[in-house]
Amino acid sequence: DKAATAQVIVSKQHLADGIEEIVVHSPVIAAAAQAGQFVRVLPWDDGELIPLTLADWDTEAGTICLVIQGVGTSSIEMNAMSVGDSFAGIAGPLGRASDIHRYADDETVVFTAGGLGLPPVYPIARAHLQAGNHVTLISGFRSAGLLFWTGPDERVAALQREFGDQLEVIYTTNDGTFGVEGFVTGPLEQLLDAAAAGTGRTVAEVVTIGPPMMMRAVSDLSRRYGVKTVASLNSIMVDATGMCGACMVPVVIDGKNIRKHACIDGPEIDAHIIDWDKFLPRFGQFKAQEKASRERHGL
Ligand code: FES
Numbered sequence: 001d002k003a004a005t006a007q008v009i010v011s012k013q014h015l016a017d018g019i020e021e022i023v024v025h026s027p028v029i030a031a032a033a034q035a036g037q038f039v040r041v042l043p044w045d046d047g048e049l050i051p052l053t054l055a056d057w058d059t060e061a062g063t064i065c066l067v068i069q070g071v072g073t074s075s076i077e078m079n080a081m082s083v084g085d086s087f088a089g090i091a092g093p094l095g096r097a098s099d100i101h102r103y104a105d106d107e108t109v110v111f112t113a114g115g116l117g118l119p120p121v122y123p124i125a126r127a128h129l130q131a132g133n134h135v136t137l138i139s140g141f142r143s144a145g146l147l148f149w150t151g152p153d154e155r156v157a158a159l160q161r162e163f164g165d166q167l168e169v170i171y172t173t174n175d176g177t178f179g180v181e182g183f184v185t186g187p188l189e190q191l192l193d194a195a196a197a198g199t200g201r202t203v204a205e206v207v208t209i210g211p212p213m214m215m216r217a218v219s220d221l222s223r224r225y226g227v228k229t230v231a232s233l234n235s236i237m238v239d240a241t242g243m244c245g246a247c248m249v250p251v252v253i254d255g256k257n258i259r260k261h262a263c264i265d266g267p268e269i270d271a272h273i274i275d276w277d278k279f280l281p282r283f284g285q286f287k288a289q290e291k292a293s294r295e296r297h298g299l
Contacts (some may be wrong), residue, residue, distance in 0.1 A: 002096075006261075007024045007025055007026045007087050007089070007090050008024065008025045008084065008086045009022055009023070009024055009081060009082070009083050009085050010023050010024065010025050010063060010083065010085070011023040011027075011083060012081075012083050013083070015149070016066065016145070016146045016147070016148050017146065018069055018070045018071075018076075019067065019069050019070075019079075019080070019116065019147075019148065020067070020068050020070075020079040020147075021055070021065060021066070021067050021119075022065070022066045022067075022068060022078070022079075022081075023063050023064070023065050023066075023113065023156065023279030024063060024064055024065075024066065024087065024090065025062060025063055025214065026039075026062065026063065026064045026077055026090055027063075027281065028181060029054075029057070029064050029090060029092050029093055029256075030057040030058060030059050030061075030062050030063055030064050031059055031062075032093050032224055033057045033093045033123075034093065034097035034098070034099045034125070035098045035100065035123040035124045035126065035127035035276065036095065036096065036098030036120075036124050036127075036232065036267065036268060037053075037054055037068070037091065037092065037093035037094060037095045037096075037097055038051050038052060038053045038094050038095050038234050038237075038240070038267060039051070039052055039054060039064065039090050039092030039093060039094060040052075040090070040091045040092060040093065040094060040194065040239075040240045040241075041078070041087050041089070041090050042064070042087065042088045042089040042090070042091075043074055043078050043081075043087050043088060044087070044088050045088050047074060048239075048244065049076065049238075049239045049240065049241070050074055050078065050109070050236075051094075051234060051237040051239075051240035052066045052067075052068065052234070053065045053120035053121075053232070053234045053267070054066070054093065054121065054123060054200065055093075055120065055122060055123070056119075056122060056123060056155070057123075062231065064090075065119075067116065067119035069116050070199045071278070074173070078162055078176070081166045083189075094240060094263070094292045095234075095266060096265075096266065096267070096268065098124045098127060098207075098268060099268075100124075100128060100131050100133075101131075101133075101204075101205075102131050102132055102133065103133050103134075103204040103205075104204075105134070105204070106202060106241070107133070107134065107201055107202045107203070107204040108133070108134040108135065108136045108168075108191075108201040108202070108203060108217065109125075109128045109133050109135050109136070109189060109204055109205050109207065110135075110136045110138065110191060110203050110205070110206045110207070111124070111125050111135065111136070111137045111138065111139075111168050111206075111207045111208075111209075112138045112140070112184040112185075112188055112206065112207070112208045112209075112210065112214070112218045113137065113138070113139045113184070113208075113209055113210055113213075114140050114141065114184060114210020114211050114214040115141055115146065115206075115208030115210055115211065116141070116210070117208075117209035117211075118139050118148070118149055118156075118212075118278070119149070120209050120232055120234065121137070121139075121207065121209050121232075122155055122156075122159075122179035124207060124226075124232075125159070125167075125207075126159060127139055127149065129159065129163045129166055130164075131226075132166075132259070133166075134166055134167075134168075135163075135166065135167050135168070135170070136167075136168045136169075136170070136191060136200060137170070137281070138170045138171075138184045138187050138188055139156070139169065139170070139171055139172070139184075140171070140172040140173070140174075140183060140184040140210070140214070141171070141172075141173050141174075141176045141178065142173065142175070142180040143173055143174065143175050143177050143178075144173055144175075144177035144272075147171075147176075147178060150171065150178075156169055167171045167297030171188045172186065172187065174186055183214065184210075184214065184218065184285060185214075185216065185217050185218060185221055188206070188218060188221060188222070189221060191203060192221070192222065192225045195225075196225060198252055199281070201225045201229075203222075203225070204228075205227070205228045205229070205230070206218060206228070206229040206230075206271075207229070207230050207232070207268075208229060208231050208232075208271060208286060209231070209232040209234075209278050210229070212235075212279075212280050212283045213280070213294070214278060215231045215271065216276045218271070218274060218277075219231065219271035219274065219276065220276075222271070222272075223271075223272050226274075227272075229270070229271040229272060230256070230268040230269065230270060230271060231268070231269055231271040232246065232266070232267045232268050232269075233249060233262035233267050233268075234262065234264050234266075234267045234284060235248060235283070236262050237263045237267075238281060239263075240263040241263070242261055242264045244262055245261075245266055247261050247262035247263050247266075248261060248282070249261070249262055249265075249266070249269055249274060249279060250274070250275040250278040250279055251269070251270075251273040251274055251275060252273055252275050257275070
């Protein structure tokens with residue numbers, strides 16, 4: 001179920017500053033995709049490999065949807081590509097699929113998505129809804145100007161229409177310009193408190209995808225309540241081949257320090273075993289090289 005042939009961009013939508021949604025004809029991957037998986041894009045011959053989480057796919061149309069934030073030279077240039085252009089190759093689907101359990105009717109699966117965490121969260125939340133679970137989506141953005149997928153004709157609203165009361169959505173913005181003011185941890189704490197007090201749904205599981213500091217804050221909070229939490233760590237991957245070592249995640253299991261690789265063992269990793277003090281600095285490891293590369297390319 002792997003594919004690696006040239007694949008054409010069939011549609012493209014500007015979502016927010018520096019963020020594009022790109023739909024690519026890729027029928028083999030679309031047919032095999034499962035929630036939580038990612039692909040490895042070779043944008044052009046001799047380019048660098050770019051791992052991207054599957055934000056959506058359409059088996060009938062044979063397309064996959066990628067949401068790309070232009071941060072490095074390659075992602076900025078990928079976002080400048082047009083409908084009709086082709087990527088040199090896309091391999092996938094890769095990574096372990098999300099573990100989807102059917103939980104009890106009085107439980108909920110809580111997603112905390114920070115900014116660009118919403119696209120990778122979306123198919124996992126949908127899979128839980130399709131399995132019959134109640135889902136609470138807490139989707140946070142820095143400010144109202146950075147919102148995407150939140151309008152009445154967009155994906156989150158479509159899920160709400162399809163699944164009704166099975167899905168609760170809470171938006172947060174850091175500056176209070178949309179939804180609840182503050183971070184995703186605010187509503188999460190209220191849900192965990194209500195569950196502990198017996199006045200709200202039991203939180204079966206928390207899934208967190210977003211900026212590293214946010215994932216850590218979510219992990220620290222849910223640990224206090226003893227609620228299983230997984231972090232999806234695609235954002236740390238570089239080549240997603242298991243060989244570069246860039247995606248190493250320091251974890252502690254039974255008091256032993258162990259290394260996991262997000263691209264092989266993940267992308268989802270139990271957030272409560274991650275040694276966040278050691279892990280967080282790794283997210284900035286290529287900042288200087290990315291900046292130098294952008295400057296070389298005049299971006
Ligand atoms: Fe290179 Fe995982 S991304 S080893």
